[in-house]
Amino acid sequence: MSTLDHLEADSARGGGVLDPDTITNAASWDAARGGAGAAIAAVTSALAGTPALAAVRPPGHHALIDRAMGFCLLGNVVIAARAAQRGGAARVLIVDWDVHHGNGTQAMVEQDETIRFVSLHQWPAYPGTGRASERGVGNIFNLPMPPGLEPALYVEALWDAVSQATSDWTPDAVLVSAGFDAMQGDPLAGFTLEPEHYADLTRRLRTRWPDAPFAATLEGGYAPSRLADGVIAHLAAI
Ligand SMILES: [Zn+2]
Numbered sequence: 001m002s003t004l005d006h007l008e009a010d011s012a013r014g015g016g017v018l019d020p021d022t023i024t025n026a027a028s029w030d031a032a033r034g035g036a037g038a039a040i041a042a043v044t045s046a047l048a049g050t051p052a053l054a055a056v057r058p059p060g061h062h063a064l065i066d067r068a069m070g071f072c073l074l075g076n077v078v079i080a081a082r083a084a085q086r087g088g089a090a091r092v093l094i095v096d097w098d099v100h101h102g103n104g105t106q107a108m109v110e111q112d113e114t115i116r117f118v119s120l121h122q123w124p125a126y127p128g129t130g131r132a133s134e135r136g137v138g139n140i141f142n143l144p145m146p147p148g149l150e151p152a153l154y155v156e157a158l159w160d161a162v163s164q165a166t167s168d169w170t171p172d173a174v175l176v177s178a179g180f181d182a183m184q185g186d187p188l189a190g191f192t193l194e195p196e197h198y199a200d201l202t203r204r205l206r207t208r209w210p211d212a213p214f215a216a217t218l219e220g221g222y223a224p225s226r227l228a229d230g231v232i233a234h235l236a237a238i
Contacts, residue, residue, distance in 0.1 A: 003066055007032055007073060018068040031058060032073035039080040039217045046173065046213035047087040051206070051238045053178065054080070055231065059219040061102035061177045062127060069104060070127060076217045077177045078108045081115055089173035089213060090114060095162060096121075097201065098179020098219040099189040101130030101142065105177065110136030116165045120158040120182070122147050122189050141165045147190025151197050154182065159204060166208075174205055174212045179219030180230035188222045195233030202237035214238065 001009070010016050011029035018024055035056035042052035060077055062070030081092040094109070096102040096119040106129070109115040116139045121130050123144030130142045143161045145154060180198070182191035206214060216234070221227030 007068070019070070021070050022068045022072070024068075024073075028058075028073065035060065035076050036074045036079045039076040039215075040083045042215040042217065043080045043083040043087065043173070043175075043213070046215040047084065047089065051214035053216040053218065053231070053235055053238065055218050057218070059179070060217060061096060061098060061105045061179075061219050062100070063104045064107055070100070071220070072104060075104050075108055077102075077175055078105055080175055080215055080217055081109070081173075084173040084175070084213065084215075085114065091116075091169065091172045092175060093162075093166065093171035093173070094118070094175045094177060095158070095205065096177035096179070096219070097158060097182060097198075098177055099182035099186065099191050100126055100179070100220060101144075102177055102219075103127045103129040106130070106134065106136070106140055110134075110140050113137055113139055115139060116169060116171070117141065118158070118161050118165050119143065120145065120154060120161070122182075122191060125189060149192065151184075151192045151194060154191060154193060155197050155200060158201065162205070171209060171212055174209055174214045176202075176205070176216035177219045178216040178231075178234060180221035180227045181219075183221070183223065183226045183230055185226050186221070186223050188220070193230075195229045198230050199233040199237040202234050206238065
């Protein structure tokens with residue numbers, strides 16, 4: 001049975017416990033397809049000239065090829081990247097600023113030179129992957145950092161990693177795994193970003209590649225009011 005068939009059957013049964021963090025119900029299959037479809041719609045919009053954020057639940061960057069993980073059912077940002085490639089954007093940059101490592105995204109693209117993946121994440125923390133030494137085929141750029149630092153240090157470190165990842169390689173599309181659990185006050189982690197820092201990073205990406213289609217998919221964020229403030233700042237900067 002494929003992963004998709006498994007998820008559909010799970011929801012048909014009323015849901016279950018797919019991993020210790022990932023509880024489903026009868027609506028989860030529709031939610032998963034809706035999230036992936038919204039990610040594709042965001043890319044379709046971006047390819048047509050209008051950048052977009054897919055404000056979806058469930059998130060996607062922990063989902064693996066063969067199983068759900070860490071609140072995630074389907075790898076939304078990788079699905080978006082494939083949609084971008086089908087639409088003519090051969091080289092896709094994925095920037096993951098969720099506070100957790102995008103292990104599922106990495107697992108799906110680490111053998112694929114057409115995609116470069118940059119992930120800033122707290123270390124040590126869930127899911128335990130994302131060492132700087134994990135380089136894929138040279139297309140993976142992991143940035144594990146401790147909690148509690150000045151926010152500018154996270155911003156500059158991520159930007160340095162993006163610059164390193166693209167020094168000899170120009171993306172045809174730019175995607176963001178936009179988690180907002182790296183904000184000050186998030187209950188699951190200890191980074192210190194404020195809305196202005198997401199706006200800054202967003203503007204830098206848009207300014208660096210003004211002609212590249214730009215789409216983002218929502219990942220984590222567990223303090224709802226903070227999540228809202230971060231998303232609004234990100235959208236305004238887009
Ligand atoms: Zn997260």
